Amino acid sequence: MGAERVTRRTGGRLVVDGVGLTLRPGETLGLLGPNGAGKSTLLRLLAGVLAPTSGVVTLDGRPLAEVGRRTVARRVATVEQHAHTQTELTVRDVVALGRIPHRRAWSPAPASGGAAVEAALARTGLADRASQSWHTLSGGERQRTQIARALAQEPRELLLDEPTNHLDIQHQLELLELVAGLPVTTVVALHDLNLAAMYCDRVLVLRDGAVVAEGTPAAVLTSRLIEDVYGVAAEVSLAHGHPVIRFLRPGTAPSGTTAPGSWPEKACGRAQLDTPVHDRTEI
């Protein structure tokens, strides 16, 4: 899957601005950037749900329009931020929706949902919830059900929009562990830079719809980039080969120093004032 100079204009504004990307088979690419940067829109363009204003999205080097809707529907699974249903469905029913693109016309759905559905339920820890009504699930359980639906589809490309929303820390880690371990090419929009650093092979940072950085988390997630793109001061260190980001409260100096105006300055005197606040550790 790839994108060549993909642009999307909405409401007279460039929401996605000339994005190019080439996904490597099996990799997990993190899509980063502040609110409104264009992450969700780019995911929808990659999924073929939205059409680019200009540029082209490709699957195996062919434009999506040439590949055909049915093939795209089988190959590419998406998990959007907010899933709703008016219908009374069980967890298993929702997960079984993932099989629809694989069904031949007019063939009935298997009564149990089939092996792919059961495997997806088991992988997401929902097997014992399979008969529960979707409407009674917690936010996190709903999120996991959507992931299970995407897995039941047995896609080759998986597009996830902030899948860790609503999940407690254990389930955030488990979900990304699961996603990163799948033999599936994955693009995942994330707000948590530490999770991106832990689980993504590469990250792509968007700002105002345009790519501002792309590469391994260690190469991209520097304190300078975080300050530049998010306007937030951070210290970045390396642990187990990936960056660990510690955000600093506004006006706080890096560890080992003290920001002017904070209490030790008064206690320790003038020397502390000479430490520049912007001199932060960068890997």
Ligand SMILES: Nc1ncnc2c1ncn2[C@@H]1O[C@H](COP(=O)(O)OP(=O)(O)OP(=O)(O)O)[C@@H](O)[C@H]1O
């Ligand atoms: N249908 C629309 N009409 C007008 N503006 C839109 C439309 N869809 C998206 N936008 C705008 O496009 C920009 C990008 O939105 P998008 O949802 O892609 O950003 P995002 O990076 O996913 O944001 P977030 O992190 O907040 O989810 C936003 O400023 C949004 O308001």
